[in-house]
Amino acid sequence: MGLVGIATEKILSSFSVFLFLTILLLAVARRISTSVLLFGLQSAIIAAEVFATAFQEKLPEAYIVGALVFAIKVVAIPRAFFLLVKRLKTVRDVKASTTPTQSVFIAAAIIYLSYAAVHSYGGAVHVPDDPLAAAIALILTGAFLMVSRKKALMQMLGLLVLENGIFLAALITTFGMPLVIEIGIFFDILMGLLLMGIFTFRISDTFEHLDVSKLRKLRG
Amino acid sequence: MLLLLPLAIPVLGAGLILLFHNPRAATRLALLLGGVEIAALGAVVWQVHAHGELQQGRYLRADGLSAFFLMGIAIVSGLVLIYASGYLRHMGEGRFSSPRWFYALVFLFLFTMISVCLSANLGLMWIMMEGTTLASALLVGFYNTEGAVEAGWKYLIVCTVGIAFALFGTIVLYLAAVKAGMNPGSALDWVSLMNAAPRIGLEPHLVRLAFVFVIVGYGTKIGFVPMHSWLPDAHAEAPTPISALLSAVLLNCAMYALMRYDAIVSRSVGAAFPHILLLIFGVMSMVVAGLLILVQQNLKRLMAYSSIEHMGIIAIGLGLGGPLGLFGALLHTFNHSVAKSLLFFSAGNIRHNMGTLRMDGIQGMSRTMPQTTAALLVGGLAIVGLPPFSLFISEFAILSEAFAQARYLVVIVFLVVLSVVFGGFAYHYFRMLCGEPDRHPENSKLIPSEYIAMGMAALCVLFFGVRIPYVFGRLLQEAMAVLR
Amino acid sequence: MKIALDILQVLMLILGAPLVGAIIARLKARLQRRRGASIWRPYAELFKLLRKEELVPPTASAVFRLAPIVLFGATVCAAGFVPVVHASALLGSRGDFFLLVYMLALGRFFLSLGALDGGSAFGGMGASREALVSSLAEAPFLLGLVSIAVLAARADIAGMVAWTLGQDVFNISAVHILAFTSLAMVALAETGRMPVDNPTTHLELTMIHEGMVLEYSGPSLALIEWASAIKLHAMLALLIALFFPWGMASSGSGWGLTVALLLYCAKTALLMVLLSVIESAVAKLRMYLVPDFLGVASALSALAVIFTIWVKR
Amino acid sequence: MLTASTGALFILLLAALGVAVPLILIASRAQGARRLAIALILTAGFAGCVMAVYGFLGQMAPRLDLSWATPFPFSLAVDRLSAFFLLLVCAVTIPVTIFAAPYFDLHYSERRRNWTWALFSLFVLSMIVVVTAATGFAFLVGWELMTLVSAGLILIEGDSTERRHNVFIYLLMMHVGAAAVAACFFLFLPYSHGLDFGAIRASGAGMPGGIRAVIFLAAFVGFGAKAGLIPLHLWLPRAHPIAPSPVSALMSGIMLKTAVYGFVRFTFDFLGGGPWWSGYVVLVVAAVTGLLGILYAIAENDLKRLLAYSSVENIGIIFLGLGTSLLFLAHGAPLGAALALVAALFHTFNHALFKSLLFLGAGAISNSTHSVNLNELGGLQRRMPLTGAAVLIGCCSIAGLPLFNGFVSEWLTFRSFLAGSALINTKAQIVLPLMVGILALIGGLAAACFVKTFGTAFLGRPRSMGAEHAEEAPLGMRAGLVLLGAGCLALGIFPGLLLRPLVTLAQALLPGAGVPEETLSIARIIPWTAAIVLGTGALVALFKRRERLARTWACGLPGLSSRMEYTSTVFSKPIRFVFARVYRPDRKVEELPADQPYFPVSISYRSVRTTSYERVLYRPFVEIIISLAYRVRRLQTGNIQVYLLYIFLALVSLLTFLRFQR
Incomplete structure (x- = not known):
């Protein structure tokens, strides 16, 4: 139980609070770049969490996963996003359909709901409440971002937040899935983002905006 | 090794085709590769039939159920490739939208779908399922028009979100398995999960939670209402061969995944819970799609909603369970895919000859395009479930099961929706086929490739309505044996 | 022996028919303070018509020529169902009243066709009106007979008559009264008497039967007139047999038959007087009031049928 | 051995109609090929008649089991009930085919003609499958096919917007009906564990009353829609008139009867009688159907629409019989039930004969005059004497006149009503005898309707150029008409021919029923009355000697023109006036020019029936x-x-x- 051990303890006990913080901040973020930064931060916290778990549970595979998380979600994806924002020359506003105040309240409600959900569903899982609530809150926040932010980029970001939540849930309940599967999932996420990037280019080429709520030609 | 073959061919083929810039050469190569691929799939199916199951390493496995779906994939993709070879003559040369890209993506798409059916591991299956979305998203947006981009974006986002829930469901199931004492390394293997199912049942809440997420997740991909929203857009805007692949193969693959989960969950916590969910989604899909069929204006959207409706029928069959319900559901996946391919092929011809898919802009087709009309008619009669076409058989089976179980609510919905759908199809068909034609396409005759693809599909639809071939029947029985 | 008697009854109905019509006309004339024609005149007229040549309209087809023959045949056949002096009839024991009514319908059907074949507006008008009257008259006609049949628990006319004969004269039920009234009303309509149709008019606004036969002449006309006379006679005989059969012979003895014949004549005479009084006293109904007239008859007959269940107990 | 040979006959029948004829016609457009195809259809018709006879005799009932080849058990068998309907199908098909040969030759181009014949053959096949099916699967396959093929036959004739609309309604209603029919079968499943007729029959008695009631209602609705019971009749007057006449004949003559077959099969054979109220429900619906059907028929001027409505009426009469039978059954009186059932089935057969005869007659008329509007016809009897004679027989039969077959069945129905007075139940005692009045009204109106039909089409003066220059129909058409007419007459004068087998059939369906005495008496009395009518007629015909043509009396005016004649519209006016409540006419008088009311150049008058089931x-x-x-x-x-x-x-x-x- 050296210094690393203490750090591990701290990370495991307090990271959920940081995650809640990122959630609240994501809700009020007005600029895409801010949101991307927050996402990077969030991913970094999760990566730390992965490393801590790997250390504590002595899972060598998990180090690889942690490294992947760090490389992809903390480094690669935010960079790619910044690149996209730059190349698309879009207005950097997230175009929320809710005001920041409403968003914060909704985020708070989400956090509350997550706890409530954990209390009613989580009985079977025997894991600490906070991390699980954080995971669920992340999923819900991702969903909320996707529904309320009109920019295509923000939808991608919401999806990533949602995915973070799922990943976190898997991590804290089962200490992660088998390595091959994890790698596959990461590959999928990367490819998915690549494709979505292609499509955002196409959208901005074809429609000259990135507001997905205006893509309403196909309906009925 | 055999199992690697049908996976390797499309991947390598996709790369190979990209080297061919000449559209004709690319087409020929694609047909060749398609033939080899079908042969490989045939070999797999045959071996499964002979040996019961095949295993390749930890992650690849084929049993009766896989074989049944692989056969469907082989047949439909064969038809689609043949049809596409003629269809692509209309296609221009663009950056990503050229025949070689088309074929390369189609083969990637096929690869993902085949590997869904060959995965022994639920995690791998999820990865490949997401892969299908990725591989086909570019195909949906292939034309790069406003509609195509919009549809592609919606397809990508909605399906990715949906499928993320399926991932969560998979994780929950994994959790349940691990908690039930399974070795984490094999806790996602279908066979070991099936073997350990009664033990997993000791965590009923988790198993149920898992199934809820899985059914929403894969249900998005299947096109269950209310997660179906991507489906009509994607089907309508994709190039016609892709619409056929989406409707006839992709949906089935997602259904296949759901069946696997259904089997595990049924065995562990009893069939009541998963089946009631399947029935709910089945009924909702049937009702909503049935109503929307009435008010469609675009032919391909009509077909897309009809696919949703048929997925609902299959879900009802699964949800009813029982020998006839399962039989009907499995048979219906196949029948529907062939009939729907036929319909999409006809729709493709209509688009090229009439220049539109808006049904109010088409009339008198029976005079100007008799062959396409015949195909459309055969497909339509089949799809609304009239004898002597194949879908009648599977619907008959499902309906029999519903009545035998005295599920009268399901029965009433089923019968009413079938009538409504019939009305919708009849209404649209009468407007398109009859009357005085207002435009006369000069070249309405089918070219040989179209003729072959549509003729084979039509014969298949008719033949399976009269008689289920022996080998096919055996495969069907084996597939049912896997699930029960 | 019985066959001979039955044939005799039919012959009575056929041969006596012109006489009945003539007597009614004579009675009416007397009521109107006229002398009236001889009661034998119809025979002379028939004889004359049968010998004359026939005028046929140019539009006429075979149906025009066939119609009177079928009409006559059907009417004679219908007469074969009606007992007159003996509680049996040529066809009365096997055939029932449905057959009788429909035999009359057969004749009427062909007569209407013959009228249309003449190609004139009168024929069409008569046929059209006849179609209305007869289609509405059929229901009360049958229902009235049904009520008696239900009481008698038989459907053959001879059987019904035999049953009535077995009842006490004073034991008449409401069913009988209702049925008789409705059947009498129907008989007026069926035979084209006042107030439904006026057999003596040729005024286009009112005529039904006369309109239909306007184009006929010679033997055809004779057959038609004779047939309608037979119909009238048969209807009267039917009413008598069903409602006042007492006195009818049930065996074949000569004495009984003689008494029955005399009684029959008396009853017929009574009915004829009644008829002529009605015809003299009542004005013809407007065409579109006839359905109401028949509606009343229908209601009465339906009531008769409903009452049977109480009477039977 | 014999069973095997009759089974082989079955296969031949199916193969000829289902495979050989369509293939021949698709393969070759030669005249010979078509002749061969027609010959095959006729042969199949005869073979069907032979099979029906075998089936009726019982001991060598033809049976064909194709279950080895089909996904669900598919077998055909001819028991007594099937045999009767098989006979009906085949016996009517033969004359219709004979008629259709020249008709299609005259009307269609070669390509359409071949398609028509191919579908015609499939249509007959589907109806044979329906009436001989021995499993629910086979029945439903035949049932759906029947609808589809007939719709195809209608669409071959033309596809204008209105026709499309009508066919659409037809298809839709049939589909909904088929759903109800399918439900009937499936509802047995939990108890019978299979859709084999034997299994269904065996399970029928042991089912809970609620399910039995639901099955009965579903059968009533499903088959009622096919049969055209009001208010499910909507499609009938739309679909039948627009089909080519031989097809109308098949549709009205046979296809409707398959619904009767299905209803009898379910309620009598499978369920062994419905719930106690079933008889009343059927009676009421049937009475309404019969009455309104004939009232609508009278008001029609389009001959084929008139005939279609008259089919509605006749279906009403058939169901009156069936309802009575159910009522008897519910009160435990199998003898009366047998009588009513025999009446209904006899009328079914009769209607098949005379309605196909009349539709063929309409075909012959439209062939000669290019119109089926009664107002534009007239005077055809002199121009088409044989057609006229046959149609006259049909009209007399359908009007229920004695000496023609329609009378016998109506008479039997009347007598079954009357027999109802002997029931113990007071309600039945009142209702059934009162039904006599309803049926009498229907009969009276039917007579009026067909006086109008025949009178305005065939008699008097021609009212259009087409009618003026009409010529007699070709030989084949006349042959078909004469065959059917002869059938009507034969059954009308010698009803015993069919009554005896029908009584056997009723006894098979209703255990414990004896021989209803009425069936014997009518068979004996009718030939006598015929002899008297014909004898008297022959006798008085001797009086007729000389005749001379003379102008029709025109009140002294120079002459009459066809404009002064009674038309179909005028003829039905009094009845339409009296029953105005039923028709709810919307009258419109337009005078031209409008500003000079006293000196109009033209006055047009329009009266439209506004009772619309569709709208309401x-x-x-x-x-x-x-x-x-x-x-x-x-x-x-x-x-x-x-x-x-x-x-x-x-x-x-x-x-x-x-x-x-x-």
């Missing part, structure tokens, strides 16, 4: 569904965020559902 009963229903569809459509907003919301909502509601699952 069906439209609202359809509109609800359509508006629902539009509402659902609005949910598909096109906004991806909303779509995502749907997914989340679905998930959340399922989780809530899960929460309360415990």
Whole structure:
């Protein structure tokens, strides 16, 4: 139980609070770049969490996963996003359909709901409440971002937040899935983002905006 | 090794085709590769039939159920490739939208779908399922028009979100398995999960939670209402061969995944819970799609909603369970895919000859395009479930099961929706086929490739309505044996 | 022996028919303070018509020529169902009243066709009106007979008559009264008497039967007139047999038959007087009031049928 | 041995109609090929008659089991009930085919002609399958095929907007009806564990009353829709008139009867009688159907529409018989039930004969005059004497006149009503005898209707150029008409020919029933009355000697023109006036020029029947569904965020559902 051990303890006990913080901040973020930064931060916290778990549970595979998380979600994806924002020359506003105040309240409600959900569903899982609530809150926040932010980029970001939540849930309940599967999932996420990037280019080429709520030609 | 073959061919083929810039050469190569691929799939199916199951390493496995779906994939993709070879003559040369890209993506798409059916591991299956979305998203947006981009974006986002829930469901199931004492390394293997199912049942809440997420997740991909929203857009805007692949193969693959989960969950916590969910989604899909069929204006959207409706029928069959319900559901996946391919092929011809898919802009087709009309008619009669076409058989089976179980609510919905759908199809068909034609396409005759693809599909639809071939029947029985 | 008697009854109905019509006309004339024609005149007229040549309209087809023959045949056949002096009839024991009514319908059907074949507006008008009257008259006609049949628990006319004969004269039920009234009303309509149709008019606004036969002449006309006379006679005989059969012979003895014949004549005479009084006293109904007239008859007959269940107990 | 040979006959029949004829016609457009195909259809018709006879004799009932080849058990068998209907199908098919040969030659181009014949053959096949099916699967296959093929036959004739609309309604209603029929079969499943008729029959008695009632109602609705009971008749007057006449003959003559078959099969054979109220329900619906059907028929001027409505009426009469039979059964009186059933089945056969005869007659008329509007016909009897004679026989039969077959069945129905007075139940005692009045009214109106039909089409003066220059129909057409007419007459004068087998059939269906005495008496008396009528007629015909043509009396005016004649519209005027409440006419008088009311150049008068089942009963229903569809459509907003919301909502509601699952 050296210094690393203490750090591990701290990370495991307090990271959920940081995650809640990122959630609240994501809700009020007005600029895409801010949101991307927050996402990077969030991913970094999760990566730390992965490393801590790997250390504590002595899972060598998990180090690889942690490294992947760090490389992809903390480094690669935010960079790619910044690149996209730059190349698309879009207005950097997230175009929320809710005001920041409403968003914060909704985020708070989400956090509350997550706890409530954990209390009613989580009985079977025997894991600490906070991390699980954080995971669920992340999923819900991702969903909320996707529904309320009109920019295509923000939808991608919401999806990533949602995915973070799922990943976190898997991590804290089962200490992660088998390595091959994890790698596959990461590959999928990367490819998915690549494709979505292609499509955002196409959208901005074809429609000259990135507001997905205006893509309403196909309906009925 | 055999199992690697049908996976390797499309991947390598996709790369190979990209080297061919000449559209004709690319087409020929694609047909060749398609033939080899079908042969490989045939070999797999045959071996499964002979040996019961095949295993390749930890992650690849084929049993009766896989074989049944692989056969469907082989047949439909064969038809689609043949049809596409003629269809692509209309296609221009663009950056990503050229025949070689088309074929390369189609083969990637096929690869993902085949590997869904060959995965022994639920995690791998999820990865490949997401892969299908990725591989086909570019195909949906292939034309790069406003509609195509919009549809592609919606397809990508909605399906990715949906499928993320399926991932969560998979994780929950994994959790349940691990908690039930399974070795984490094999806790996602279908066979070991099936073997350990009664033990997993000791965590009923988790198993149920898992199934809820899985059914929403894969249900998005299947096109269950209310997660179906991507489906009509994607089907309508994709190039016609892709619409056929989406409707006839992709949906089935997602259904296949759901069946696997259904089997595990049924065995562990009893069939009541998963089946009631399947029935709910089945009924909702049937009702909503049935109503929307009435008010469609675009032919391909009509077909897309009809696919949703048929997925609902299959879900009802699964949800009813029982020998006839399962039989009907499995048979219906196949029948529907062939009939729907036929319909999409006809729709493709209509688009090229009439220049539109808006049904109010088409009339008198029976005079100007008799062959396409015949195909459309055969497909339509089949799809609304009239004898002597194949879908009648599977619907008959499902309906029999519903009545035998005295599920009268399901029965009433089923019968009413079938009538409504019939009305919708009849209404649209009468407007398109009859009357005085207002435009006369000069070249309405089918070219040989179209003729072959549509003729084979039509014969298949008719033949399976009269008689289920022996080998096919055996495969069907084996597939049912896997699930029960 | 019985066959001979039955044939005799039919012959009575056929041969006596012109006489009945003539007597009614004579009675009416007397009521109107006229002398009236001889009661034998119809025979002379028939004889004359049968010998004359026939005028046929140019539009006429075979149906025009066939119609009177079928009409006559059907009417004679219908007469074969009606007992007159003996509680049996040529066809009365096997055939029932449905057959009788429909035999009359057969004749009427062909007569209407013959009228249309003449190609004139009168024929069409008569046929059209006849179609209305007869289609509405059929229901009360049958229902009235049904009520008696239900009481008698038989459907053959001879059987019904035999049953009535077995009842006490004073034991008449409401069913009988209702049925008789409705059947009498129907008989007026069926035979084209006042107030439904006026057999003596040729005024286009009112005529039904006369309109239909306007184009006929010679033997055809004779057959038609004779047939309608037979119909009238048969209807009267039917009413008598069903409602006042007492006195009818049930065996074949000569004495009984003689008494029955005399009684029959008396009853017929009574009915004829009644008829002529009605015809003299009542004005013809407007065409579109006839359905109401028949509606009343229908209601009465339906009531008769409903009452049977109480009477039977 | 013999069973095997009759089974082989079955295969031949199916192969000839289902495979050989279509293939020959698709393969070759030569005259010879078509002749061969027609010959095959005729042969199949005869073979069917032979099989029906075998089937009726019972001991060598033809049976064909194709279950080895089909996904669900598919077998055909001819028991007594099937045999009767098989005979009906085949016996009517033969003359119709003979008629159709020249008719199609004259009307269609070569290509359409071949398609028509191919579908014609399939149509006959489907009806044979329906009446001989021995499993639910086979029945439903035949049933759906029948609808589809007949719709195809209608569409071959033409596809104008109006026709399309009519065919659409036809298909839709038939499909809904088929759903009800399918439900009938499937409802047996939990008890019979199979759709084999034997299994269904065996399970029929042991089922709970509720299910039996539902099956009865579903059968009534499903088969009622096919048969055209009001208010499910909507399609009938739309679909039948627009088909080519031989096809109309098949549709009205036979196809409707398959519905009767299905209803009898279910209620009598499978269920062994419905719930106690079933008889009353059927009687009331049938009475309404009969009355309104004939009233609508009278008001029609289009000959084929008139005939279609008259089919509605006759279906009403048939169901009056069936309802009576059910009522007797419910009160435990199998003898009366047998009488009523025999009446209904006899009328079924009769209607098949005379309605196909009349539709063929309409075909012959339209062939000669190019019109089926009664107002434009007239005077055809002199121009087409043989056709006229045959149609006259048909009209007399359908009007229920003695000496023609329609009378016998109506008479039997009357007598079964009368027999109802002997029942113990007071309600039945009142209702059944009162039905006599209803049927009498129907009969009277039918007579009026067909006086009008024959009179305005064949008699008097021609009212159009087409009618003026009409010529007698070709030989084949006349042959078909004469065959059917002869059938009507034969059954009308010697009803015993069919009555005796029918009594056997009724005894087979209704255990414990004896021989109804009425069936014997009518068979004995009718030939006598015929002899008297014909004898008297022959006798008095001797009086007729000389005749001379003379102008029709024109009140002294120079002459009459066809414009002064009574037309179909005028003829029916009094009845339309009296029953104005039924028709709810919308009258419109237009005078031209409008500003000079006293000196009009032309006055046009229009009177339209406004009673519309479509508007009152069906439209609202359809509109609800359509508006629902539009509402659902609005949910598909096109906004991806909303779509995502749907997914989340679905998930959340399922989780809530899960929460309360415990």
